[in-house]
Amino acid sequence: MPESHIIAEGLTKRYGDFAAVDGIDFDIKAGESFGFLGPNGAGKSTTMRMIAATSLRTEGRLEVLGLDANENGPEIRSMLGIVPQADNLDEELRVRENLYVYGRYFGLPRAVVNERADALLEFAQLVEKKKARVDALSGGMKRRLTIARALMNEPKVMLLDEPTTGLDPQARHVLWDRLFRLKERGTTLVLTTHYMDEAEQLCDRLVVVDHGRIVAEGSPASLIRSYSTREVLEVRFGTDKNEQAAKTIEGIGDRVEVLPDRVLVYADNGEQALSAVTDRGLQPVTSLVRRSSLEDVFLRLTGRSLID
Amino acid sequence: MSEQTQSRRIMQGIYSRNTRSVVSRGMRVIARNNWMIVLTGFFEPVFYLLSMGVGLGALIGSVQFMGVDVAYAAYIAPALMAVSAMNGAVYDSTMNVFFKMHYAKLYQGMLSTSLGPFDIALGEIILALFRGLLYATGFMLVTTLMGLNLAWTALLAIPAALIVAFGFAAFGMAITSYMKTFQHLDFVFFLMMPMFLLSATFFPIEVYPEQIQWVIMALPLWHGVDMIRMLTTGIIDFSIIWHVLYFAVMIVVGMFFATHRLKSLFLR
Known part of the structure; x- marks a missing residue:
C-alpha cells in the first residue's frame, strides 16, 4: 500500500451561510493521478486552494504530505506544484525570468534555479521563446510555461486546476503528453476538470463532485460500469419529434434519456437497440452507436443534462 | 514558552524568511519597466516647488517658522518632501497592492510557492521604501542646488522621509485588506487630499484657531512635515x-x- 499524500476528512469551506465544499472525504496516494470532476461551481477549485493552503478550511481535517494545511502553508507549498485555473504568469517578466524568479521564491540557490529553468524550457518546448514577453505567447504556450514554472521546485504533488480549459485540441494533446510524462516519473497528479476525455486520459481514480459533495468515486472504467451501460445509442428525430419518439422507444435498453436535440438509449449492445427502435416503426434522421463515456456518468450523476 | 517559539507561532504559515526574493523581483521590474514611474514621481514635487515655492514665493517673501523668518520656497520644500513620501507609500501599499492582488494576480503566483503572506507584505513595504528613497534623494539634490537646505541637518531629512513612508506604507497595507473594489480606494485618496493641503504644508499652522490646530496635529502628515522642516x-x-x-x-x-x-x- 503506497503512502497517502493528501487526506481529507469532513473537509468543509463556508463563505457565510454558503458551503462551497460541504464535508468531503478523500485519500490520495503517492504516485496516483486523481481527478475532481464536476460542473462549474461544484467546489473543485475551492478544494484545490485548500490543499494548496491558500484558502483556510472552515471545518474537518486536511493533511497534505503529512502536514496540517491550515498551519503549514509555506512548508506544504515547497513540495507542491500549483497550476491555477487562469494563468497568473508574471507579465512584467520575460519567459525565462518567470521560471528563474519563481524558483527563487522557493529559496533555491541561483545555480540550481538556472539549471532547472533551462531544463524546463526544454520540457515545455519554449526554448526559442525564452526571451519573449509573456503576453506575446499563445494560450497553449502560456499554459506550458505555467506548468514548467510549477515544476521549478521538483514537486512531489502537482495540483492542476482545469489544465486544458480554453485550449485548442492540438495544444491539449501536447499538454496531456507532458502531464503523462510527469505521471510516468512518479509525480502525484491532482486535477480538476469538466472535460470527460481529459479525466479518462489522465486519471487513475476520480471523484464526481456536485454542490460541494462527492456523489461518486472510482476509476473511469468502474464509474462507467456502475453508472452507465457499455454502449449508448444516439438517435435524432428532429427537435419537435424527439419527445414523442422517446415514448415509443421506452423499454429498449436500460434507460432512455431525452435531450432537446436527440434521444439517448443506454444499452449494452447499441446495434441491437437500434434495430429494436426501427422494429417499432421509427425512422431516425441520424443514428450513432458509441462507447459509453464518463460524460454519460457525469450527466446522470450531476443531473445536469442539457435540459436545464 | 520562550519568546522565540511565541513569535514562531504567530508567523506560522505566513512567513518563510524569504522576503529577499520578493524584493529582488521588484528591483528587476523597476530596472526594466518602471523607471518612467520613478521619474514622474520625482518630478511631481519639483513642479510644485517651482510653481508655488518660486512663483508664489516671489509674492509672499518669507514666513515665520518657530519664530524665525524662512524664505517661502525653503519653507514649503520640506513639506513637499514629506507629502511625496506619503503619496508614494500610500499609492504603493493601496492601489498597487490592490491591483497586483486582484488584476495582475501576482500574489496568487507568489503564494503558489513557499512564500507566505508576510514575506510578500514585507517585501512590498521594502520596495515602497526603496522608491521613497529614490524620490527623497532626487528631491534633496534639486533643493540643494536651489539653495533651499539651510543647515547640515538637512541630510537627516532623507532617513526622516523614509520613516514617514514606512508609517504610511504599513497602515496602507492594513487598510487595503478591507478593500473590496477600486471605489473603496477613492475614499483613501479623498482623505489624503485635505491632509495634503491643510497640514501646515503651504502656510504655518498658527493661522488656525486652536481647536483646528489640535485636529491637524493629530494627523500623521503634520508630524512628517514639521519633522522634515526642522x-x-x-x-x-x-x-x-x-x-x-x-x-x-x-x-x-x-x-x-x-x-x-x-x-x-x-x-x-
Whole structure:
C-alpha cells in the first residue's frame, strides 16, 4: 500500500451561510493521478486552494504530505506544484525570468534555479521563446510555461486546476503528453476538470463532485460500469419529434434519456437497440452507436443534462 | 514558552524568511519597466516647488517658522518632501497592492510557492521604501542646488522621509485588506487630499484657531512635515522627538495590524 499524500476528512469551506465544499472525504496516494470532476461551481477549485493552503478550511481535517494545511502553508507549498485555473504568469517578466524568479521564491540557490529553468524550457518546448514577453505567447504556450514554472521546485504533488480549459485540441494533446510524462516519473497528479476525455486520459481514480459533495468515486472504467451501460445509442428525430419518439422507444435498453436535440438509449449492445427502435416503426434522421463515456456518468450523476 | 517559539507561532504559515526574493523581483521590474514611474514621481514635487515655492514665493517673501523668518520656497520644500513620501507609500501599499492582488494576480503566483503572506507584505513595504528613497534623494539634490537646505541637518531629512513612508506604507497595507473594489480606494485618496493641503504644508499652522490646530496635529502628515522642516531649516527643538515617536508608534501599530490582517488579505 503506497503512502497517502493528501487526506481529507469532513473537509468543509463556508463563505457565510454558503458551503462551497460541504464535508468531503478523500485519500490520495503517492504516485496516483486523481481527478475532481464536476460542473462549474461544484467546489473543485475551492478544494484545490485548500490543499494548496491558500484558502483556510472552515471545518474537518486536511493533511497534505503529512502536514496540517491550515498551519503549514509555506512548508506544504515547497513540495507542491500549483497550476491555477487562469494563468497568473508574471507579465512584467520575460519567459525565462518567470521560471528563474519563481524558483527563487522557493529559496533555491541561483545555480540550481538556472539549471532547472533551462531544463524546463526544454520540457515545455519554449526554448526559442525564452526571451519573449509573456503576453506575446499563445494560450497553449502560456499554459506550458505555467506548468514548467510549477515544476521549478521538483514537486512531489502537482495540483492542476482545469489544465486544458480554453485550449485548442492540438495544444491539449501536447499538454496531456507532458502531464503523462510527469505521471510516468512518479509525480502525484491532482486535477480538476469538466472535460470527460481529459479525466479518462489522465486519471487513475476520480471523484464526481456536485454542490460541494462527492456523489461518486472510482476509476473511469468502474464509474462507467456502475453508472452507465457499455454502449449508448444516439438517435435524432428532429427537435419537435424527439419527445414523442422517446415514448415509443421506452423499454429498449436500460434507460432512455431525452435531450432537446436527440434521444439517448443506454444499452449494452447499441446495434441491437437500434434495430429494436426501427422494429417499432421509427425512422431516425441520424443514428450513432458509441462507447459509453464518463460524460454519460457525469450527466446522470450531476443531473445536469442539457435540459436545464 | 520562550519568546522565540511565541513569535514562531504567530508567523506560522505566513512567513518563510524569504522576503529577499520578493524584493529582488521588484528591483528587476523597476530596472526594466518602471523607471518612467520613478521619474514622474520625482518630478511631481519639483513642479510644485517651482510653481508655488518660486512663483508664489516671489509674492509672499518669507514666513515665520518657530519664530524665525524662512524664505517661502525653503519653507514649503520640506513639506513637499514629506507629502511625496506619503503619496508614494500610500499609492504603493493601496492601489498597487490592490491591483497586483486582484488584476495582475501576482500574489496568487507568489503564494503558489513557499512564500507566505508576510514575506510578500514585507517585501512590498521594502520596495515602497526603496522608491521613497529614490524620490527623497532626487528631491534633496534639486533643493540643494536651489539653495533651499539651510543647515547640515538637512541630510537627516532623507532617513526622516523614509520613516514617514514606512508609517504610511504599513497602515496602507492594513487598510487595503478591507478593500473590496477600486471605489473603496477613492475614499483613501479623498482623505489624503485635505491632509495634503491643510497640514501646515503651504502656510504655518498658527493661522488656525486652536481647536483646528489640535485636529491637524493629530494627523500623521503634520508630524512628517514639521519633522522634515526642522531638519532642512536647522531650526530644531526638543519637539522633534514627538514626531519620531509618533511615526515609531504608527509603524509598530501598522505592522502589527497589517500582519494580523494578512490572512484575510491573502488567504480567503
